Amino acid sequence: MANTLKSKAQAGNGRLLYLYGISARNPKVTINGSIHGTAAVERLEDSGLTAWLSRVPETEFGAKLAANMEDLKWLASASVRHQRTVSRICEAVTLLPARFGTVFKSEDSLLQHMHEQKDKLLETLARIEGTEEWGVKLFLNPSPPASPIEAVSGRDYLRAKAMVQVKKRTALDPDVVEFARELQAIAADSAPAGKVSSGQSNLEWQASFLVRKKDRPKWDNMLKRYATRWADRREIQCTGPWPPYSFV
Amino acid sequence: MPNQTKADAILTPHNSGEDEASLLDILDHVLNAGIVLHGSLVLSVAGVDLVYLGLNAILTSVETALKHVEQRTLPS
Numbered sequence: 263m264a265n266t267l268k269s270k271a272q273a274g275n276g277r278l279l280y281l282y283g284i285s286a287r288n289p290k291v292t293i294n295g296s297i298h299g300t301a302a303v304e305r306l307e308d309s310g311l312t313a314w315l316s317r318v319p320e321t322e323f324g325a326k327l328a329a330n331m332e333d334l335k336w337l338a339s340a341s342v343r344h345q346r347t348v349s350r351i352c353e354a355v356t357l358l359p360a361r362f363g364t365v366f367k368s369e370d371s372l373l374q375h376m377h378e379q380k381d382k383l384l385e386t387l388a389r390i391e392g393t394e395e396w397g398v399k400l401f402l403n404p405s406p407p408a409s410p411i412e413a414v415s416g417r418d419y420l421r422a423k424a425m426v427q428v429k430k431r432t433a434l435d436p437d438v439v440e441f442a443r444e445l446q447a448i449a450a451d452s453a454p455a456g457k458v459s460s461g462q463s464n465l466e467w468q469a470s471f472l473v474r475k476k477d478r479p480k481w482d483n484m485l486k487r488y489a490t491r492w493a494d495r496r497e498i499q500c501t502g503p504w505p506p507y508s509f510v
Numbered sequence: 511m512p513n514q515t516k517a518d519a520i521l522t523p524h525n526s527g528e529d530e531a532s533l534l535d536i537l538d539h540v541l542n543a544g545i546v547l548h549g550s551l552v553l554s555v556a557g558v559d560l561v562y563l564g565l566n567a568i569l570t571s572v573e574t575a576l577k578h579v580e581q582r583t584l585p586s
Contacts, residue, residue, distance in 0.1 A: 283544070283545070284545070337537075338533055341533075341536050341537055341540050341541070342533070342536060344540060345536045345539070345540055358544075358545045359543075359544045359545065360544050360545055360546075361543065361544035361545065361546050362540045362541055362543075362544060364544070364546070383545070386545070395539065397535060397538065397539060455538055456537065456538030456539060456541060456543070457538070458534055458537040458538045458541060459534035459535065459537075459538050462534065470539070501532075501535050504539050507539045507540060507543035507544050508539065508543045510543075510544060510545045
């Protein structure tokens with residue numbers, strides 16, 4: 263990168279800058295917890311934008327970061343710490359959350375990138391102002407024993423079982439499509455959900471939504487209405503509020 | 511960490527799988543999302559591609575780990 267040569271304000275002492283996100287305002291708040299050990303959450307302000315960051319050891323977040331991210335134990339702990347910290351910052355300010363694992367070598371390189379993308383960052387900040395991200399998942403209730411697979415031989419049983427599994431993968435239930443449409447009508451935006459939990463048992467459908475804080479009563483009521491309607495068929499799981507990770 | 515909302519408490523009777531589910535939810539929201547300041551990721555020597563490769567590898571390893579867990583818990 264061209265900017266590395268003029269980096270005079272290195273993070274120093276074998277430290278790198280771990281970025282949580284960027285805001286327009288710079289409130290003087292203390293954030294408890296961080297991505298690593300006892301590292302503090304600091305703010306770096308420049309020309310109307312504030313970066314929220316911690317100084318982290320280069321040994322763990324430098325060249326080894328990619329390998330660490332493939333270590334599930336490391337990833338589980340770091341992602342929880344990242345999420346907690348970003349959520350706490352979001353309680354104080356409207357924040358554009360940075361992608362997990364965004365690390366800078368120096369204040370100069372961070373500031374330069376912030377400066378280059380200032381217009382776009384401010385535009386996105388305006389779009390997410392007053393909103394929160396919510397995750398919605400639908401789980402099918404396990405089939406009741408009322409409809410067992412009837413079969414006379416082991417071979418028939420396996421064939422019938424295979425058909426049940428094939429059936430599961432067909433098109434979405436029209437009720438679910440209608441549900442998704444109603445959620446979209448209330449939400450400011452929607453996005454496909456992450457892939458990580460796609461292997462969960464009985465997961466029928468999932469998506470992320472950007473919901474205006476003022477629309478929360480409408481949102482909650484709609485979910486309750488469907489939860490009642492579907493009580494015996496499927497379970498609605500709604501998590502949040504999340505920082506607007508999927509909408510920046 | 512996002513809390514289960516009041517609505518959620520009504521919607522979902524949670525059981526012992528809760529901790530695992532919330533880590534999955536965190537990974538779902540945190541990975542492959544968030545702003546990217548172009549060219550800024552990790553060190554200039556490591557480069558952007560390395561980080562993206564890392565992310566894909568995570569998703570693959572998480573999916574694989576989950577499949578193992580699922581296979582162990584499924585009766586058959």
